[in-house]
Amino acid sequence: MSSSVVETVESERTPAEKMKLRAALIERIGGYMTAHAIGLAAELGLADLIKDGVRSSEELAAGTGTHEPSLRRLLRTLAAVGITEEPEPGRFGLTEVGAQLRSDSPDSLRAFSRIFCHPSLFGAWAGLGHTVSTGEPAYDHVFGKEFYAHLSEQADLSALFNEAMGEESRIAAGQLAAGYDYSGFRKVVDLGGGDGTLLATVLPGHPGLRGVVFDSASGVAQAPGVLAAAGVADRCEVVGGDFFQDIPGDGDLYVIKSVFQDWGDEDSRALLRSVRAQMPESATLLIVGTVLPETASPEFPIMFFTDLNMLVNTGGRERSESEFRAMLEDTGFAVESVRLGAAGPLSIIEAVPAGAAR
Ligand SMILES: C[S@@+](CC[C@H](N)C(=O)[O-])C[C@H]1O[C@@H](n2cnc3c(N)ncnc32)[C@H](O)[C@@H]1O
Numbered sequence: 001m002s003s004s005v006v007e008t009v010e011s012e013r014t015p016a017e018k019m020k021l022r023a024a025l026i027e028r029i030g031g032y033m034t035a036h037a038i039g040l041a042a043e044l045g046l047a048d049l050i051k052d053g054v055r056s057s058e059e060l061a062a063g064t065g066t067h068e069p070s071l072r073r074l075l076r077t078l079a080a081v082g083i084t085e086e087p088e089p090g091r092f093g094l095t096e097v098g099a100q101l102r103s104d105s106p107d108s109l110r111a112f113s114r115i116f117c118h119p120s121l122f123g124a125w126a127g128l129g130h131t132v133s134t135g136e137p138a139y140d141h142v143f144g145k146e147f148y149a150h151l152s153e154q155a156d157l158s159a160l161f162n163e164a165m166g167e168e169s170r171i172a173a174g175q176l177a178a179g180y181d182y183s184g185f186r187k188v189v190d191l192g193g194g195d196g197t198l199l200a201t202v203l204p205g206h207p208g209l210r211g212v213v214f215d216s217a218s219g220v221a222q223a224p225g226v227l228a229a230a231g232v233a234d235r236c237e238v239v240g241g242d243f244f245q246d247i248p249g250d251g252d253l254y255v256i257k258s259v260f261q262d263w264g265d266e267d268s269r270a271l272l273r274s275v276r277a278q279m280p281e282s283a284t285l286l287i288v289g290t291v292l293p294e295t296a297s298p299e300f301p302i303m304f305f306t307d308l309n310m311l312v313n314t315g316g317r318e319r320s321e322s323e324f325r326a327m328l329e330d331t332g333f334a335v336e337s338v339r340l341g342a343a344g345p346l347s348i349i350e351a352v353p354a355g356a357a358r
Pocket residue numbers: 148165166168169191192193194195214215216218219241242243244256257258259262
């Protein structure tokens with residue numbers, strides 16, 4: 001088969017159909033230009049300057065210290081992909097999609113846009129070929145350091161990463177706050193909890209509950225501020241450490257959200273063994289994260305990009321339900337429930353120590 005079949009079909013295409021096929025590919029290739037344009041808009045804080053209404057490119061250039069004719073071309077390109085709008089020549093407003101770049105929005109994705117378009121993540125993606133040839137993370141190859149080790153040496157970048165993860169977590173955290181029954185629990189330990197967004201969202205509606213945000217020292221650096229802003233600092237400890245070594249042993253609910261994707265199978269099993277060995281026998285583990293369908297599906301393409309992004313940056317991977325089940329069962333857990341898509345696009349897997357009397 002069939003280059004000849006393909007050739008025949010291609011030769012039967014009308015010029016208009018061929019143009020459409022070409023455009024479908026070219027638009028996808030242009031994805032990196034779209035990402036750079038959005039990342040720069042986020043970096044410059046353009047959405048904050050436009051939030052009160054339409055502004056001229058001259059005003060926006062003055063507000064951002066940029067070259068007006070070039071900024072106007074950036075704004076026009078952003079209008080072409082639905083981030084800004086140009087109701088009259090040279091004047092720009094925000095669309096609802098673009099409004100998510102505002103830093104004062106509760107649904108902000110500004111830090112998320114900045115980190116994903118940062119030279120460190122972009123730089124690693126330039127090494128995709130190395131990753132696919134060797135199976136090793138391009139990040140280490142390009143920067144000579146593992147992703148989290150490198151992040152821990154750059155306080156500003158680490159703060160941006162933590163904020164970005166917090167932004168990404170907000171919807172799932174809201175769904176976990178409203179949709180999970182905490183009545184049987186006293187203390188929730190969020191392992192790899194980053195800036196504390198999850199517990200800052202869960203604790204306010206559950207006054208009897210205490211929490212611990214546990215992450216590396218650089219990972220928890222912003223957590224005290226986030227917890228204080230949510231009014232729950234007095235009910236939530238912030239602990240820096242290495243979850244492969246020591247974790248707080250006095251919780252009764254352990255949450256691990258968007259963490260296993262960072263790690264290959266050996267490290268993920270090591271993390272589960274660390275948790276299993278240190279959590280009380282009566283405690284519950286909640287894994288919150290992407291659960292891949294068993295076969296590729298175009299329904300949520302972002303899941304597959306995230307999987308590849310993990311391969312490039314950390315050597316980690318997304319997993320299917322059967323892969324999570326196998327990993328949990330091998331490390332001494334019994335899976336109680338799997339709720340697909342119960343936290344936004346993320347899923348919730350509830351597990352308990354296998355064989356423990358409950
Ligand atoms: C992808 S982020 C997820 C953060 C947060 N759970 C969320 O969903 O927004 C993974 C987190 O794991 C943390 N982490 C990585 N290695 C760690 C280690 N050895 N010990 C503790 N935390 C670690 C990182 O600092 C980071 O905050």
